[in-house]
Amino acid sequence: MAQSALATIGNTIASEFSDIPDLEQFTRVVVRLVLAALLGGILGLERERSGKAAGVRTHMLVSMGAALFVLVPIQAGIQPADLSRVIQGVVAGIGFLCAGSILKSNDEDQVKGLTTAAGIWLTAAVGMAAGVGREATAVLSALLALGILSLEGPIRRLLDKPAGAVIAAGDKDDRG
Numbered sequence: 001m002a003q004s005a006l007a008t009i010g011n012t013i014a015s016e017f018s019d020i021p022d023l024e025q026f027t028r029v030v031v032r033l034v035l036a037a038l039l040g041g042i043l044g045l046e047r048e049r050s051g052k053a054a055g056v057r058t059h060m061l062v063s064m065g066a067a068l069f070v071l072v073p074i075q076a077g078i079q080p081a082d083l084s085r086v087i088q089g090v091v092a093g094i095g096f097l098c099a100g101s102i103l104k105s106n107d108e109d110q111v112k113g114l115t116t117a118a119g120i121w122l123t124a125a126v127g128m129a130a131g132v133g134r135e136a137t138a139v140l141s142a143l144l145a146l147g148i149l150s151l152e153g154p155i156r157r158l159l160d161k162p163a164g165a166v167i168a169a170g171d172k173d174d175r176g
Contacts, residue, residue, distance in 0.1 A: 038060075040064060046150065070132050090128060098118075102114060125141065126145070
């Protein structure tokens with residue numbers, strides 16, 4: 001009797017972990033989740049190096065979470081048309097997270113955190129792209145976003161300089 005109970009428990013536990021039936025599926029899940037986390041981390045590293053509150057860990061978790069939200073329904077056999085509802089839910093949920101990163105100061109003209117919110121929103125989109133198996137699109141999007149975030153400071157400095165002024169080496173943009 002004890003042997004039968006242990007076998008039942010063992011079989012039940014094994015069946016609970018059967019959502020990844022073979023090495024091919026395991027590799028697919030690992031690649032998608034790790035890629036989402038890495039791309040989110042790269043975007044978060046840029047924000048962290050710019051002194052922003054939402055850094056590496058936040059972006060990694062957002063990207064990997066978004067990937068997981070679309071990956072699990074795909075594993076469960078969701079119809080592609082129904083996946084759009086999942087994506088809508090993720091986008092709406094991320095919107096609430098992003099809204100929390102936007103601060104309005106007492107000065108009516110001063111709003112902070114819009115770029116951070118947009119970055120978190122885009123990081124979720126990158127994670128969803130990785131989660132649905134569009135790895136090349138996820139990488140390209142993350143690289144374009146990184147380029148945009150990296151060029152913001154130099155472009156701002158260029159636009160803020162008076163006509164004919166030369167940008168000295170080591171000039172810093174204190175608005176980041």
